[in-house]
Amino acid sequence: MRFQGTSAYVATEDLNVAVNAAITLERPLLVKGEPGTGKTVLALEIAKSLGASLIEWHIKSTTKAQQGLYEYDAVSRLRDSQLGDERVKDIRNYIKRGKLWEGFVADERPVLLIDEIDKADIEFPNDLLQELDRMEFYVYETGETIKAKRRPIVIITSNNEKELPDAFLRRCFFHYIRFPTPETMEAIVAVHFPDIKKRLVSEALRLFYELRDVPGMKKKPSTSELLDWLKLLMAEDIGPETLRERDGKKLIPPLHGALLKNEQDVHMFERLAFMARREGR
Numbered sequence: 340m341r342f343q344g345t346s347a348y349v350a351t352e353d354l355n356v357a358v359n360a361a362i363t364l365e366r367p368l369l370v371k372g373e374p375g376t377g378k379t380v381l382a383l384e385i386a387k388s389l390g391a392s393l394i395e396w397h398i399k400s401t402t403k404a405q406q407g408l409y410e411y412d413a414v415s416r417l418r419d420s421q422l423g424d425e426r427v428k429d430i431r432n433y434i435k436r437g438k439l440w441e442g443f444v445a446d447e448r449p450v451l452l453i454d455e456i457d458k459a460d461i462e463f464p465n466d467l468l469q470e471l472d473r474m475e476f477y478v479y480e481t482g483e484t485i486k487a488k489r490r491p492i493v494i495i496t497s498n499n500e501k502e503l504p505d506a507f508l509r510r511c512f513f514h515y516i517r518f519p520t521p522e523t524m525e526a527i528v529a530v531h532f533p534d535i536k537k538r539l540v541s542e543a544l545r546l547f548y549e550l551r552d553v554p555g556m557k558k559k560p561s562t563s564e565l566l567d568w569l570k571l572l573m574a575e576d577i578g579p580e581t582l583r584e585r586d587g588k589k590l591i592p593p594l595h596g597a598l599l600k601n602e603q604d605v606h607m608f609e610r611l612a613f614m615a616r617r618e619g620r
Contacts, residue, residue, distance in 0.1 A: 341359050341362075342355055342358040342359055342362070342385055342388050342389065343355055343388070344384070344388070345384045345387055345388050346530070347384065347387075347530060348377065348380060348381070348384035348530075349519075349523060349526045349527045349530055350381075350384075351517075351523065353514070354381075354514060354516065357370075357512060357513075357514035358381075358385060358514075360512055361492070361493075361512040362492055364512060365490050366493075366510060366511055366512045367453075367471055367493035367494070367495050367510065367511045367512070368492075368493065368494050368495065368511065368512050368514065369495045369496075369497065369503075369508070369511035369512065369513045369514070370494060370495065370496050370497070370514050370515075370516060371496075371497045371498070371499055371513070371514075371515045371516070372515055372516030372517070372518075373498075373516075373518055373559070373561055374498055374561055375561025375562050375563040375564060376516045376518060376519070376561060376562055377516065377562065378496040378516060379452070379454050379455075379496055381494060381496075382395070382450055382452035382454075382494040382496075383452075385450050385492065385494065386449075386450040389450070389492075391447065391448060391449055391450050391492065392445060392447065392449045392450070393449065393450050393452065394438050394441050394442050394445070394449050394450070394451045394452065394491070395438070395452045395454065396437075396438035396439075396451070396452060396453050396454065397454045397455065398453065398454060398455050398456055398458045398459050398463070399458055399459070400458050400459065400460075402458070402459050402463065403459075403463070403466075404459075404462075404463050404466030404467045404470075405437075405466070406437050407437040407438050407439040407440075407453075407467065407470075408437045408439055408440060408470065408476050408478075408485075409434050409435060409436055409437050409440055409478060410434070410435045410437065411430075411433060411434050411435075411480050412433045412434075412435065413433070415433055416430070416432075416433045430480050430481060431481060434478070434480060434481070438451065438453075439451070439467075439470060439476070440476075440485055442487070442491040442493075443474065443475070443485055443486065443487040443488065443491070444485065444487075444488060445488065445489070445491070446488070447489070448489040448490070448491060448492065449491050449492070450491065450492045450494060451491040451492065451493045451494070452494050452495075452496070453493065453494070453495045453496070454496050455496055455497065455498060456495050456496065456497050456503070457497040457498055457499065457500040457501040457503065458500065461501060461504070464503050464504055464507035465504050465506065465507060467507075468506060468507060468510065471493065471510060472510060474486065474487035474490050475487065495511065518551075518562075519562060521544050521548060524544060524547075524562065524565070525540060525544065527562060527566075528540055528544075528565075528566070528569060531566055531569075532566075532569060532570070532573070535569065535573065536579070538578075538579040539569075539572065539573075539578065539579045539582075540569070541579065542579040542582040542583050543565075543568070543569055543572060543579075543582060544565075545582075546582050546592055547560065547565050547568070547598070550592065550598060553607075553608075553611075555607060556604055556607070557601055557603045557604050558599075558600050558601055558604060560598040560599070560600075564597055564598050564600070565598070567597040568592075568594060568597040568598050571594045571597055572593070572594065575593075575594065577593055577594070581593060591605070591608045591609065595608070
């Protein structure tokens with residue numbers, strides 16, 4: 340099992356090395372990076388590349404580690420007992436399997452994605468230490484131990500919103516996805532838009548990276564936002580000449596709503612555009 344990227348996902352050599360190292364070590368791969376740099380999609384592409392199933396666990400601020408193992412619905416069992424339902428005789432009818440349980444009992448080795456782990460409270464990673472280490476957990480209601488048939492390939496993503504505990508980090512192989520260079524970004528664009536004009540890509544990338552370099556931006560545009568912007572440029576038939584006429588450090592680019600995602604950045608570029616017009620008089 341070796342990951343080398345896919346036709347739909349441009350993976351750098353250091354990312355390929357990280358994925359394969361995690362698979363060899365049988366440790367979770369902890370992936371960090373800016374939002375929109377392909378962390379979540381990576382798990383999908385690993386599963387495709389290796390011909391494995393993908394189990395996705397998307398973490399929210401209210402998610403508890405226990406939900407990844409199983410949940411016991413005592414309320415439903417109580418209600419059914421009051422109604423004389425025969426199902427109450429078997430407690431297993433009221434146990435809902437979590438994503439880790441699904442991964443542990445899969446017939447073939449799956450890819451298990453734990454997405455945006457830093458959204459949960461600080462205790463969440465610690466609460467999963469033993470289960471991810473031993474690849475087993477105990478179900479108190481039934482008295483059984485669930486052991487992994489095969490250790491899943493675990494991909495954990497983080498947007499760095501919270502520091503993760505040292506004990507958790509020690510058990511992971513870590514990789515930070517750096518923001519793509521213009522050359523890598525050009526390859527990514529080619530995957531998504533194989534028929535796009537090279538001159539349009541060249542001008543759009545120039546403007547995109549100039550935009551990211553403007554000091555004081557609250558949220559820099561990401562890869563996914565660039566792809567949305569290019570799709571709009573093609574749909575509206577905006578050519579490279581239109582982009583070339585604009586100075587990315589002073590004027591708001593066309594269809595900027597795909598790139599600028601908060602009012603502070605929009606207002607900042609409006610002020611820069613106003614100042615540029617005044618200086619040009």
